Amino acid sequence: MSMLSRPALLLPFMALLLVGCGSGDRDALDSGALEERRAQARAAMERHYATQPSLPPDLREAFERGDVTQDEIDAMAEAGELEPFFVFATPDDLPTDLVWEDGSDLPEFASPDAKKGGTWYTAVQDYPRTLRRVGPDANSSFRPFILDDVVMGFGQRHPEDISIVDGNFRYFPGIAEAWAEDKDNRTVYVRINPAARWSDGERITADDLMFMFYFFQSEWINEPWYNNFYSRNYVRAVRYDDLTFSVTVPEAKPNMLGRVLGLEPLPAHFFDDFGPDFIDRYQWRFVPTSGAYVVRDEDVRRGRTIALTRNPDWWAKDLPFWRYRFNYDRVHFSVVRDTAKRFESFRAGELDGFGLNLPDYYYDRLPDDDDLVARGLIGKYTFYNERPRPTYGFWINSSRPLLDNRDIREGIHYASNWERVLREYFRGDYTRMRTTADGYGEFTHPDLRAREFDVDKALEAFARAGFTERDNEGVLVNDRGQRLAFTLTTGYENLQDILTIMQREALQAGLLFRVEVLDGTAAWKKVQEKQHDIQFVAFNVGPEMFPRYWETYHSVNAYDRPFLPDGSPNPERRPKAQTNNLLLIANRELDALIERYRASESAEEMRELAFQMEEILHEDASFVPGFVMPFYRAAAWRWARWPDHFDVRISRDPLEYWLGWIEPGKREQVLAARRSRERFEPIIEVYDRHRPE
């Protein structure tokens, strides 16, 4: 699911200061005007269906490099040289030799003991600024609750069985009833479950899939990333009948199945007046969902609280793999900006659960001998998971003076004492990140290691760059009087302590980090505009099979026209804003590998390429790998129950797969016990089935 969603800036520690504004309720239009709008919207959609061409990958890459212009592409489409993207066929066109699968041999992972009911009280750091799932401000920490973790795809990756069969992860059915893969033609055929319904009762059909492509390719959603993703990574969508469609991808890459099954259709009937004012018009309108939870208008108290409500008529409530999940009747969110306050609120019983990932919360603020824990009123859970890891580390802007020198970057690696932070601040619970893509199983480089803190090696590297003398403060200077001092920016206020520790350590090697702590939004803006020296930030990553390289490391995302036609760096190139290439890395060799990797259809070859790219990135030394948290930890009141295995292998937090439930009647009993000083058996659980050796 989340493979299709935008790689989000990691939000857990961000506090967005601005709270929702703007009223986007459906304007009161008289029925005639509304009819006219609908007619216009329908016409625009049909025009798009009729004209949208499908660009072959090489043409698309030439376009991205700027070698081909939009006008030229339009002319080619006009001349009929390009295949159409949208095709409306008949059931007779469906190939007859397809082998349909439905993942029914997979085990279910939720617990049949689960009981429906109750309210789960939780808190968010900032109030969602919109209920749209795309467009400005949509990529917030609330989005998982209305999209990523709730909405059903056609199929979903099995979160326990992580084996790779026939080049694909294992999938269980969601909206789809069955699917068939045609590797030779790079096409996946899908049959929609006839019972599938939107939360407003309408049927889910193949038209909703076609509409989804139209919607994400449209400029009206103001989302260049979506525009690119949904035209670059898919080349054709074919509708055969109401419930059958196929999607073709440009390359038969490993996990091709996931690329199609992970798609989430959109309710075409709801967006029947989709137009240029989409952003405002749909600001506060909840999109009918295929999932279990809806947001009712009366539960949106802007700036204060919001709630999810379980749809009692959810079509998939008894469907295998989906039953026994989504058990809470309501999920209630209040806004508590301050982490410490959230914790106190949790201890007071106002919130049901609290994340204990930070060591001082796990060990000091809620120790095992804490009264509430020792009396068994609050349980502590540690769950080792197995998923791609967020890329916490130092992102060095290699377009900056001095930082464009590889020796200095290498010195920064050796002068960054992650080891001390891991040992003494994280208390040995976290591990060092090794590459830019940890946690991808066989796609993660097996034996590359991040450079460890070493004053001597750092000094050597800095000396090679001409920094040999120290000034009165112990900071290295070169013979031109430049100081070895860089700004180290972060938006993670909760993690600023590790930067101040590392600042002191780096001074041993004569390197000065000027620590700058901004609020999350400002920090992200800074790095998106490529104004940073060194940024401490992480990209969140979904449970994909293999890492992405193009977004983060390809030169087209570093500069506008990074190279001259002869292959030499363009002397007038300027950093390109609003891309994820935070390192400003522009390396022809790496580009070539990334392009091969993007085009490759063989897992074997991609693995090799990934390793080569990791080696180049290691050699380039622009990314200082930070830490990896091999588990998540949480605390919850005793009335919260989970299956015996607690959660699934690739889960990120307890609300991601919604396996928990509330023991009926237990809340009152536990709260009464808190006053009467009654004791229960303490709950301190460590689930280490998936703990790496």
Place this chain on the structure above:
Amino acid sequence: MRLNPLTLRKLKRFREIRRGYFSFLILIGLLGLSAVSELIINDRALAVRYQGEWSFPTYGPVELGSVYGLEGTDGRRPVDYRRLKEHFDAAGTGDRVIMPLIPWGPYYNDAVGGILRAEAPNFERGHYLGTDTTGRDILARLVYGFRTAMLFALAFTALTYLIGVAIGCAMGYFGGLFDLLFQRVIEIWSNVPFLYMVIIIFSVIPATFSVGARIGILLAIMVLFSWTGLTYYMRTATYKEKSRDYAAAAQVLGAGTSRIIFRHILPNTVATMVTFVPFTVVGAITAITALDFLGFGLPPPTPSIGEMLKQGTANLTTAPWIVTSAFAALVVILLLVTFIGEAVREAFDPRQFTLYK
């Protein structure tokens, strides 16, 4: 210097108000101590004797280990004097390291028991007020934070008085259109919310500015938005004095404007203005603490009382010593300054010395 007998009487009266006078002595003492805090509470040695030679590294440039014969990596990085002391003591060659009374600097991360976290006061290890969440000594951070805050407050007071008195006096003395114009300017200016301005301006200052420059900018902004309050008092006082007979007499005698202002009017308004000084200092300390508390003050890891209050409130239940220390320190400073202020006001109260006709 010959002081006006009236002023001498005021000073005598101030000395007689014991609470204020002792507060003044204590504060001066604290300021004096904090001026040399590097010698008292620091992780750099006071003196090192190496191969018979004494050296005094406290105020000098950062020294590398090789200066004291350390080899390998230790020779190439800045000396950790505490470890050097252990090294010398173990070697027993007569080399010595003399550490300050409290051997912790405000930045040193001391991992007690191998873990960086807030440690309760620990006399054995020399953390008399405990450590903060990254193992830094709270007393050291308090002392250095206090020094910054006091220097800031004094500089702030001097500058606001300079501007406020000058403009207020000019308004009162010249009156007329000038007065009218400036009153309107001040009314508008004083309606700009100062805290937001600081926050906005601070968010655009590049991080490349040094801590000193940032303090300077903060000071400038605060002065810019704070001088207005003083002008009202100064303006009234000047108006009042200007209409007195002695001012008219001076004018008749042919004294120039500057002479009248500086020789006659200003000395007579001092009594009013001086009573506000301590409260301006209190205001400045509170403001810089509040800004640090909100995270818009000095960049981390600069020690400051506001930052400690923030850390303390975030760790209220697990590390109460952080907030206790910071809060107590703040209360003591503000109390001292307020006591002084009350005494000054009482001592300078004109009702005791002036007889109106």
